Amino acid sequence: MRFFIELSYNGKAYHGWQIQPNAISVQEVLENALSTILKAKISTMGAGRTDTGVHASQMFAHFDFDTAIESKDLVYKLNSFLPKDIAVRSVFEVKPEIHARFYATSRTYHYKISTSKNVFDYDFAYQVQLPLDIDAMNAACNILFQYKDFQCFSKTNTDVKTYNCEIKEAHWTQNENQLQFTITADRFLRNMVRAIVGTMINIGLGKLKVDDLHHIITSKNRSEAGFSVPAHGLYLVKIVYPETIKMEKNTELLK
Incomplete structure (x- = not known):
């Protein structure tokens, strides 16, 4: 099953969205939180890349998971787990072929x-x-x-x-x-x-x-x-x- 996650972040402390070898990124922090809460290794694909220090009031990413997700419960747990500069707004199921980057118009x-x-x-x-x-x-x-x-x-x-x-x-x-x-x-x-x-x-x-x-x-x-x-x-x-x-x-x- 494929899910979209909608989030916002203050980019000041991060080296952009995308995971990097020797620097902290929003994607890395988000994936660690998802993996911990869902008790499975979760990889995300963002709608785009924001550079070091850039902010987002709306970003989307997709991830795959084997079973149904209670959206409100996951949003609550993520926001409790994530640092104060990243906030999750919603999680919802999309069609399995939908790609967060390539389907954005x-x-x-x-x-x-x-x-x-x-x-x-x-x-x-x-x-x-x-x-x-x-x-x-x-x-x-x-x-x-x-x-x-x-x-x-x-x-x-x-x-x-x-x-x-x-x-x-x-x-x-x-x-x-x-x-x-x-x-x-x-x-x-x-x-x-x-x-x-x-x-x-x-x-x-x-x-x-x-x-x-x-x-x-x-x-x-x-x-x-x-x-x-x-x-x-x-x-x-x-x-x-x-x-x-x-x-x-x-x-x-x-x-």
Whole structure:
């Protein structure tokens, strides 16, 4: 039987989602908790990889188990067992062929910028106290919709077969002293959001013109794009799946 687990985590203490040989990861902590509670070796597959220090308010992973699971009981036990920076929101059965990564149709990230020194959010937002032209940054967002190949925003030496992504949403909003970038796409390249944000900041500071973004994207050259902003301001906030992944009795769970 295949199960989805929905969770959130504060990424500050972790070297990303994926298990690594010599560093603690969210996946390792979650698998240890599942294995202990279910008294079986449990392996998970996440919907994606978040880098060191990146947060997630919604992440999904799947795992297989031989017998039925009482969802509410498992959620309670996991949250009692897991550290305070990882929280499980739900566990539910899906069809056996469903894959948490490959069946996701879109993912949404937020990037948060604090425009004034704030002693309470320096671990959770990037501090930029110079004035930013939000109108120019939003104009640059509109250019993203004109392209599919975003190699210029990808980490070099990655093993992907294609750099094509379909960006469905991209915009900046401001709430008092905090800026938030929202971006939704069918998939993301490694470091893509952080590189886009760094480029947008350079546009907002006047170091680049809005139309320079056309040249940056068509160059397919990472060195043409802006700097990569720090990970602590980045949040994976939503992953969307087709309704058809769920067993009929679970149709209400992903609405």
